[in-house]
Amino acid sequence: MNDNLLIKIPPRKSKSIFLEKNQKIKIINTHGTQVVDTWCFNQADIKEFMSMEHNRAVTSSIFPKEGEFLYTNKRQPILYILKDSSPGRHDTLIAACDTYRYKMLGCEEYHDNCTDNLMNTLDNLGFKSIECPSPLNLWMNIPVNIDGEVTFSPPLSTKNDYIIFEAKMDCILIMSVCPMDIVPINGEECIIKEIHYQLLSD
Amino acid sequence: MNDNLLIKIPPRKSKSIFLEKNQKIKIINTHGTQVVDTWCFNQADIKEFMSMEHNRAVTSSIFPKEGEFLYTNKRQPILYILKDSSPGRHDTLIAACDTYRYKMLGCEEYHDNCTDNLMNTLDNLGFKSIECPSPLNLWMNIPVNIDGEVTFSPPLSTKNDYIIFEAKMDCILIMSVCPMDIVPINGEECIIKEIHYQLLSD
Numbered sequence: 001m002n003d004n005l006l007i008k009i010p011p012r013k014s015k016s017i018f019l020e021k022n023q024k025i026k027i028i029n030t031h032g033t034q035v036v037d038t039w040c041f042n043q044a045d046i047k048e049f050m051s052m053e054h055n056r057a058v059t060s061s062i063f064p065k066e067g068e069f070l071y072t073n074k075r076q077p078i079l080y081i082l083k084d085s086s087p088g089r090h091d092t093l094i095a096a097c098d099t100y101r102y103k104m105l106g107c108e109e110y111h112d113n114c115t116d117n118l119m120n121t122l123d124n125l126g127f128k129s130i131e132c133p134s135p136l137n138l139w140m141n142i143p144v145n146i147d148g149e150v151t152f153s154p155p156l157s158t159k160n161d162y163i164i165f166e167a168k169m170d171c172i173l174i175m176s177v178c179p180m181d182i183v184p185i186n187g188e189e190c191i192i193k194e195i196h197y198q199l200l201s202d
Numbered sequence: 203m204n205d206n207l208l209i210k211i212p213p214r215k216s217k218s219i220f221l222e223k224n225q226k227i228k229i230i231n232t233h234g235t236q237v238v239d240t241w242c243f244n245q246a247d248i249k250e251f252m253s254m255e256h257n258r259a260v261t262s263s264i265f266p267k268e269g270e271f272l273y274t275n276k277r278q279p280i281l282y283i284l285k286d287s288s289p290g291r292h293d294t295l296i297a298a299c300d301t302y303r304y305k306m307l308g309c310e311e312y313h314d315n316c317t318d319n320l321m322n323t324l325d326n327l328g329f330k331s332i333e334c335p336s337p338l339n340l341w342m343n344i345p346v347n348i349d350g351e352v353t354f355s356p357p358l359s360t361k362n363d364y365i366i367f368e369a370k371m372d373c374i375l376i377m378s379v380c381p382m383d384i385v386p387i388n389g390e391e392c393i394i395k396e397i398h399y400q401l402l403s404d
Contacts, residue, residue, distance in 0.1 A: 047333070053295065053336040056296060056297075056352060058306070060352050061352060073297070073334075075302035093255065093264065093295075095253065100278075131275070131333055132275075144350070146348075147265075148263050148265035149263050150258060150262050151262070152262075
């Protein structure tokens with residue numbers, strides 16, 4: 001596979017990418033500590049999208065792994081995980097951050113958030129009134145203990161860890177560079193950092 | 203609290219109940235082995251509903267417990283768990299069963315399912331085109347091991363175990379007596395059984 005242009009997504013920002021079936025994209029955790037909230041919609045039917053609750057049921061796991069598909073709310077494969085260089089701890093349990101989350105954490109003014117990033121991106125694409133699906137939170141490290149308690153922990157990934165997805169249908173991939181700087185999901189320093197991606201050619 | 207009329211929900215069927223703020227409902231696992239997919243919507247805004255992914259983020263747990271609230275996609279309390287007589291293993295991870303699930307399990311003909319139960323119920327109430335939120339699956343026992351693998355196991359509840367919810371806003375509670383009879387979430391025998399509920403008076 002040849003590498004195409006490396007494209008940056010700045011801290012706190014989002015980006016939508018139209019992928020054709022079989023097209024591949026490499027998403028790079030440039031600094032190693034950044035969580036990326038990720039959604040994927042069927043281009044032909046925006047009401048079909050990658051769904052964490054359906055995915056867990058199909059794969060019998062809370063962690064998506066290299067060599068596995070990611071499934072939609074119609075239980076169809078929409079992405080395939082061709083390669084994951086990280087320890088494979090990506091979160092499927094936690095909702096995208098939103099204005100309500102930041103208010104609960106004590107923010108009195110507007111805080112950038114992944115839900116608005118998604119909704120604004122969909123809005124710009126001409127899609128309205130769609131609920132925010134539960135995201136695949138790339139590199140977000142949320143251990144679950146035997147009692148079911150979850151912990152918001154720093155990523156286990158390191159600099160330039162990457163994941164390669166192959167589209168299994170024509171789809172729209174949307175990534176949000178998570179602006180959470182209060183709990184340490186984006187590293188102990190709570191500093192939001194840019195990530196990069198590139199489309200791959202066979 | 204006085205007990206009002208005990209009402210049956212037959213196997214594979216669903217029921218919607220309008221609850222006023224502070225109203226209490228007791229849901230009874232009459233035979234002890236039955237899973238009940240449960241949703242709850244804000245009466246004033248059907249786009250606000252009990253959301254498992256938001257709930258896990260607010261409570262830092264995959265298991266809702268007695269003495270805790272259940273939260274909406276706006277991170278507002280919609281239900282309070284006043285009492286839970288069971289060992290407290292209710293699932294928040296797995297999507298409602300649907301036609302796609304039963305096809306994957308080998309069903310060639312239509313199989314009753316919780317997603318259609320919800321959508322038909324909403325339809326009858328005059329609500330259209332709403333996605334099926336990830337349900338609170340009462341008594342559904344889905345252990346998660348240290349590697350993140352989930353198992354579809356029989357309930358830990360026993361005959362007449364019950365849960366009491368108190369509404370924290372005017373809401374619509376929808377329950378579906380899960381028709382899954384292929385994997386043993388409704389007991390090793392895979393026989394779907396009726397449940398009961400009653401509205402409680404202070």
